[in-house]
Amino acid sequence: MRWDGNRESDNVEDRRDEAGASPGFSLGGGSIGLGTIAIGLVAWLVFGANPLQVISALTGGGHQQVQTRPQQPRVHSAEEEREARLVRVVLADTEDVWGQIFQQRGASYQQPKLVLFSNSTPTACGQGESAMGPFYCPADRKVYIDLAFYRTLNQQLGAPGEFAEAYVIAHEVGHHVQNLLGISAKVDALRRQSSERKANALSVRxxxxxxxxxxxxxxxxDKARHILEGGDLESALNAASKIGDDTLQRSAGRAVVPDSFTHGSSAQRVRWFKRGFDSGDIAQCDTFAANPL
Incomplete structure (x- = not known):
């Protein structure tokens, strides 16, 4: 992927040198402990939607914030700094792309913030944890990522590649776009009135x-800046496949239960990413009208 030297976004908060007060997040005075990044990622993708989105019901209300305290700055490896620069470049690129798309629709794109953190960090949706994987909090309009996730993606899930890493950021920014367009709020309202099975189906869409x-x-x-090199698209499609609900359920040694899916099967995730990539048209992304998915 050609990205080195491209513009880096200014909308990045680097909290990697801050320490969360405790692992887990507050929920009615209790605490839910989360395991390793890999185990947490499987739980996030297999057993339910983004934990912060579920717990806050996309409102960010009612959860205690855990204060952070400063600590001695740690030394970041060269690889981690490369990943941090990639994230800043990709975020800048999403700003340019979505700014143009919104302008063409007669609207103004409100850029999200992106937070780099280690282990845990407070958010407007509750205490964020590395084990949740990357996530978007609609209450503060911020994307959160612990860069250690990329090691999980590469080494444990078998999805290496810079464009695969970029896809992760672009997906979370996609949730921000849904928030701006009012889609997330509508889905949340429907989920509140639905059975678990139907709520899961809405999450998949x-x-x-x-x-x-x-x-x-x-x-x-790619059309504007020719960022793709040979094999880049394949790496993103591979990443989409590796984090399909059915693939993760099999990897966890569980039976594949479609009614429990919250993110979609591998085939569905690949198909919809490719549909957006091939068309470049958000009108082609109406998953709520599609039948079948």
Missing amino acids: LELQADCFAGVWGNHA
Whole structure:
């Protein structure tokens, strides 16, 4: 992926040298402990939607904030700094792409913030944890990522590649776009009135649309700046496949239960990312009208 030397976003908060007060997040005075990044990622993708989105019901209300305290700055490896620069460049690129798309629609794109953190950090949706994987908090309009996730993606999930890493950011920014367009709020209202099975199905459509929006970003970014090299698209499609609900359930030694899916099957995630990438048109990303997915 050609990205080195491109513009880096200023909308990045680096909290990697801050320490969370405790692992886990507060919920009604109790604490839910989360395991390793890999185990937490499987739980996040297999057993339910983004924990912060579920717990806060996309409102960010009612959860205690855990204060952070400064600590001695740690030394960041060269690899981690490369990943941090990549994240800043990709975020800048999403700003350019979505700014142009919104302008063409007669609207103004409100850029999200992106927070780099280690282990845990407070958010407007509750205490964020590395084990949750990257996530978007609609209450503060921020994307959160612990860069250690990229090691999980590469080494444990078998999805290496810089464009695969970029896809992760573009997907979370896709949730921000959904928030701006009012889609997230509508889905949340429907989820509140639905059975668990239907609520899961709505979550799948929301996640697949974010995949499609990530593909739209890739289309526009490559046309404008020729960022893709040989094998890049394949690496993103591989990442989408590796984090499909069915693949993760099999990897966890569980039976595949479609009614429990919250993010979509591997085939669905690949199909919707590719649909967005091939078309470059957000009108092609209406997963809520699609039948079948």
